[in-house]
Amino acid sequence: MLRDKKRILEIDRQHLWHPYTQMKDYESRDPLVIARARGLKLYTLDGHELYDTISSWWCNLHGHLHPALNQALCEQLEYLEHVNFSGFTHPYAVEVVERLRRFLPAELTRFFFSDNGSTAVEVALKMAFQYWQNRGETGRTRFLALQEAYHGDTLGAVSVGGVDLFFRLYRPLTFETFRAPAPYCYRCPENPSPDFTRDAEHIQCALRCLKELERILEEHAEEICAVIVEPRLLAAGGMIVYPAEYLRGLRALCDRFGVFLIFDEVATGFGRTGTMFALESAGVIPDILCLSKGLTAGYLPLALTVTTEEIYQAFYADYLEGKTFYHGHTFTANPLACAVAIANLKIFEKERPLEKGREVRAYFHRRLLELFADCPYVGDIRYLGYVGAIELVRDRGSRKSFPPEKRVGFQIYMASLEEGLVLRPLGDVIYWFLPLCVTREDLDEILSRSLRVIERVVKEYL
Ligand SMILES: Cc1ncc(COP(=O)(O)O)c(C=O)c1O
CATH class of the missing domain: 3.40.640.10 (Type I PLP-dependent aspartate aminotransferase-like (Major domain))
Incomplete structure (x- = not known):
């Protein structure tokens, strides 16, 4: 395995083309180099950990590297x-x-x-x-x-x-x-x-x-x-x-x-x-x-x-x-x-993860409402099973969105990486697409970090 981060990024920048990515954005920042994963966490080559709150690309179910699947x-x-x-x-x-x-x-x-x-x-x-x-x-x-x-x-x-x-x-x-x-x-x-x-x-x-x-x-x-x-x-x-x-x-x-x-x-x-x-x-x-x-x-x-x-x-x-x-x-x-x-x-x-997860799902939904219902920049809160989302708006009354050129969702994504999270947005919709093995403790950590990041970024644009 290539272990030299500088070399990996150099080759990546010279020859790779990533999906759904404006490659020019990499002029001002490097992509994270993920070398390992376990359970709900991704680990970068230099040892930083991140909660994989989007189940990789909406596919991971039981956490990364589940022993029975391996x-x-x-x-x-x-x-x-x-x-x-x-x-x-x-x-x-x-x-x-x-x-x-x-x-x-x-x-x-x-x-x-x-x-x-x-x-x-x-x-x-x-x-x-x-x-x-x-x-x-x-x-x-x-x-x-x-x-x-x-x-x-x-x-x-x-x-x-x-x-x-x-x-x-x-x-x-x-x-x-x-x-x-x-x-x-x-x-x-x-x-x-x-x-x-x-x-x-x-x-x-x-x-x-x-x-x-x-x-x-x-x-x-x-x-x-x-x-x-x-x-x-x-x-x-x-x-x-x-x-x-x-x-x-x-x-x-x-x-x-x-x-x-x-x-x-x-x-x-x-x-x-x-x-x-x-x-x-x-x-x-x-x-x-x-x-x-x-x-x-x-x-x-x-x-x-x-x-x-x-x-x-x-x-x-x-x-x-x-x-x-x-x-x-x-x-x-x-x-x-x-x-x-x-x-x-x-x-x-x-x-039977779905039966076992009934309480965790209810907790997830309740916490989304408790944490985000009073945020003036949260227009909508929606959830279903392990998926939760908030739609950010500049004005709750008129449901007016933030100007797209501000890329508020994208700024939240960038800031989330620093908080040890992956909040990959869809425009100004911030979502969690969690694996079935998520626990209450994971949720507490993920949602409190999310609130911190979202509040910090959004305040700059209100
Ligand atoms: C509902 C739905 N259908 C189809 C696809 C395409 O799947 P794939 O990316 O594996 O081609 C996706 C991917 O996100 C999806 O969400």
Whole structure:
């Protein structure tokens, strides 16, 4: 391993290009060099520790370097590291599916592997599209998605994405998608209430945002293959928590208009929202479900697109009928990743972290309200399971944001690193995306440091 920090940074600066990063920002500061991790902590090469409050990139579940997951990965290296998954199968992929089925609605019977969240979404889109083509309904070529949605960075996923800042530039490369308003309760024109969104379950409204979606279906259902949404939490769109009722209404609309419903649970899956899958909190079963990130507890890239027998059967035909699903990736169902996924699912079965974590989650939510409710610069407080967020505003009454050029969220991120935290913002939304192993003691430390940093930075801009 390279140990010379100066040399690492020199090579990094000369040759590397980091994701979602304006590389010029590195002229005035170095990226942190993370050399080790354990539990909730990351350690820099020169020994500083940081709380990993965003679970790496929303994927770590049981803390870094969990002994059972490490062991599963090491043991797998005695058997099989990789094999082509087209034409072969292996016990590791089969066991992932067998175990995962215990956590999923029985209607979801078919599992298609790929290797990251964006590919899970690409597969879902192509599957939904080809279903209708195989059935002879060739006019159904479009999708309906939400504003503020994020489904990944490959071009199909970008086409259904709605975060303007990330996707605007690429629009000429993407396919046209119908877009319905996001169920963004805090910014809803129908919501003058000063109350915080919290888990969005207390919000009584006429679901105006769903009415607009209904209108699009009324006019265009015959052109539409499927509706795609992130259930209960628009994550990259600003950790926007919305009511379960919306999803029940959406399922009813999809049934009424005969279009498929795709749930992208890449970020919400595997306990992050307090239930194994966010779909459980609404009691809604999608036609296609996208999973990744937490599937291997954040260890290795692996993804699944799960669907129903009805969709699968539209592809099942004699070869010459041309109904084959032509899609696959080199690292589809990689056995090392599958071995870790199996160990991850065993942790859910044996250790039951979600049941054990009930009190910690309630404590997290309560502390967010106690600490931030009276801060005049906190417009909204929202939370769901292990995810919490505050939306910073210059003026609470008018909900006016800080001028974007001030980069308040980014300044908080920079200051948080000095406090031993990673508060990676989404614009001026500061969030915590915690692993399932977080304790009350961790929370006390994380939230008190967070409050200190946020208060210090925001005061300069008020
Ligand atoms: C909801 C959702 N879908 C898809 C993706 C894309 O996953 P990946 O980064 O693994 O391609 C993400 C990533 O953050 C996500 O949050």
